[in-house]
Amino acid sequence: MPTSRDRLIDAAFALFAEHGFDATTVDDVSARAGVGRTTFFRTFRSKEDVIFPDHDAMLAAVGDRLRTATSATAAIAVTEAARLVLEHYLAEGARAQQRYRLTRSVPALRNRETASLQQYQRTFRAFLQDWMGSTAGAELRAELMANAVVTAHNHVLRRWLRENISAAEAEKEFAAAMSHVLRIFADPAPNDGETAVVVLRTTRSLDDLLPALRELVDSPDTTTDLRKARS
Amino acid sequence: MPTSRDRLIDAAFALFAEHGFDATTVDDVSARAGVGRTTFFRTFRSKEDVIFPDHDAMLAAVGDRLRTATSATAAIAVTEAARLVLEHYLAEGARAQQRYRLTRSVPALRNRETASLQQYQRTFRAFLQDWMGSTAGAELRAELMANAVVTAHNHVLRRWLRENISAAEAEKEFAAAMSHVLRIFADPAPNDGETAVVVLRTTRSLDDLLPALRELVDSPDTTTDLRKARS
DNA sequence: GCTGTTACGGTACTCGGTACCATACCAAGG
DNA sequence: CCTTGGTATGGTACCGAGTACCGTAACAGC
Numbered sequence: 001m002p003t004s005r006d007r008l009i010d011a012a013f014a015l016f017a018e019h020g021f022d023a024t025t026v027d028d029v030s031a032r033a034g035v036g037r038t039t040f041f042r043t044f045r046s047k048e049d050v051i052f053p054d055h056d057a058m059l060a061a062v063g064d065r066l067r068t069a070t071s072a073t074a075a076i077a078v079t080e081a082a083r084l085v086l087e088h089y090l091a092e093g094a095r096a097q098q099r100y101r102l103t104r105s106v107p108a109l110r111n112r113e114t115a116s117l118q119q120y121q122r123t124f125r126a127f128l129q130d131w132m133g134s135t136a137g138a139e140l141r142a143e144l145m146a147n148a149v150v151t152a153h154n155h156v157l158r159r160w161l162r163e164n165i166s167a168a169e170a171e172k173e174f175a176a177a178m179s180h181v182l183r184i185f186a187d188p189a190p191n192d193g194e195t196a197v198v199v200l201r202t203t204r205s206l207d208d209l210l211p212a213l214r215e216l217v218d219s220p221d222t223t224t225d226l227r228k229a230r231s
Numbered sequence: 232m233p234t235s236r237d238r239l240i241d242a243a244f245a246l247f248a249e250h251g252f253d254a255t256t257v258d259d260v261s262a263r264a265g266v267g268r269t270t271f272f273r274t275f276r277s278k279e280d281v282i283f284p285d286h287d288a289m290l291a292a293v294g295d296r297l298r299t300a301t302s303a304t305a306a307i308a309v310t311e312a313a314r315l316v317l318e319h320y321l322a323e324g325a326r327a328q329q330r331y332r333l334t335r336s337v338p339a340l341r342n343r344e345t346a347s348l349q350q351y352q353r354t355f356r357a358f359l360q361d362w363m364g365s366t367a368g369a370e371l372r373a374e375l376m377a378n379a380v381v382t383a384h385n386h387v388l389r390r391w392l393r394e395n396i397s398a399a400e401a402e403k404e405f406a407a408a409m410s411h412v413l414r415i416f417a418d419p420a421p422n423d424g425e426t427a428v429v430v431l432r433t434t435r436s437l438d439d440l441l442p443a444l445r446e447l448v449d450s451p452d453t454t455t456d457l458r459k460a461r462s
Numbered sequence: 463g464c465t466g467t468t469a470c471g472g473t474a475c476t477c478g479g480t481a482c483c484a485t486a487c488c489a490a491g492g
Numbered sequence: 493c494c495t496t497g498g499t500a501t502g503g504t505a506c507c508g509a510g511t512a513c514c515g516t517a518a519c520a521g522c
Binding site: 256257258272276277278 | 477
């Protein structure tokens with residue numbers, strides 16, 4: 001016999017799909033699961049929580065994965081931590097898609113999910129802040145990157161949930177999206193001896209720009225930006 | 232005599248500060264405002280909403296500002312739309328800080344606020360998607376940028392709410408943060424006749440890279456990325 | 463057989479939120 | 493002046509989520 005927790009989850013998904021979230025009471029779910037109402041609220045903090053039964057575990061898993069990394073292995077750790085969540089959803093299959101249908105149509109559930117995303121972002125941000133140090137603007141960069149990681153993950157996940165792509169394609173798109181994010185937030189400050197990062201966008205030809213480029217590359221100030229090369 | 236709406240807002244902020252959000256009932260707020268409970272729920276959709284009385288108006292203002300722009304003026308429009316929100320909070324003064332204290336300590340209010348942020352993100356994303364077109368990956372880039380704009384705004388706003396910085400400093404940091412975000416998401420795909428965007432990070436010298444650079448610039452495929460220049 | 467722990471069910475209560483009805487006010491028009 | 497209709501308001505009744513508390517059955521170890 002499955003645990004009362006599992007029976008509650010099954011009952012909830014079945015009833016929410018059949019009659020809708022709002023039209024289903026906690027009493028209905030409890031009755032269908034064959035348990036008392038008290039047991040429901042002992043098992044789940046709220047009626048919404050029963051839809052996200054593995055959230056706490058996933059959040060902890062992400063934290064655990066990130067904890068094993070240092071600033072040197074940050075990029076891999078962030079990618080794998082996010083992949084952990086993706087793989088979990090892919091493994092859930094139809095249930096994840098049913099949840100998606102619910103979160104799209106019921107405002108209360110949508111808000112609940114964005115609250116979950118916020119928790120993921122907080123987790124990523126805490127580690128990224130730690131790894132990025134406390135230089136000026138590092139906090140903002142860490143927050144932006146944490147946000148981007150979660151957003152990229154969710155973007156790909158939603159494409160799978162909408163059945164735009166297969167699970168295999170989702171994994172490929174996830175890898176591409178994550179490497180895109182990592183490239184965007186790659187530390188732009190080169191170390192000693194490296195050529196400076198140069199970003200160009202101009203109608204002038206390359207030959208035309210070469211003198212300014214040489215000056216930039218040879219300059220000790222590696223943070224000089226495009227605008228200084230314009231004059 | 233102020234409108235019942237204003238009296239309800241004042242009463243709510245006062246009572247929430249005095250007894251806390253959870254310990255204050257809607258009846259308490261209504262009684263203090265001298266109106267009936269029915270009027271409260273006619274004026275605000277929920278008990279939480281009374282804390283964010285201007286949210287709908289701000290969201291509409293952001294949408295209006297973005298609607299006046301085209302893809303050519305997108306950068307300015309996005310910055311100014313976000314600045315609209317920042318200025319509103321700065322003008323609110325102490326009330327904004329009181330709200331911040333509440334959202335930090337009451338989970339229900341925190342979630343409510345993240346839901347508001349999500350709405351801002353949706354608004355920005357819709358316009359950015361429109362402006363960025365439907366090329367591969369544009370949807371992801373639009374979503375990343377929309378979220379980055381909101382995150383950057385909120386990062387600076389929180390620094391002011393925590394009284395880390397003054398209002399004048401907040402406006403300066405906001406400008407810096409927004410230009411940082413815009414630089415990160417600057418369109419890397421040049422239009423016809425422009426030299427391609429080039430991003431370099433290497434230990435090789437510029438002379439060493441020049442042949443590959445020329446090839447990139449002359450190539451009709453303007454999306455060719457750095458890795459292709461490596462071989 | 464006794465006892466402490468754990469899981470569970472039932473009851474009663476608070477309070478947010480909705481539906482519905484009644485009323486007071488006010489403006490337009492006859 | 494009276495009527496009519498819209499608008500803002502208050503009151504009452506109700507639903508259902510969430511909490512507090514109590515009682516009890518199952519089950520472990522001693």
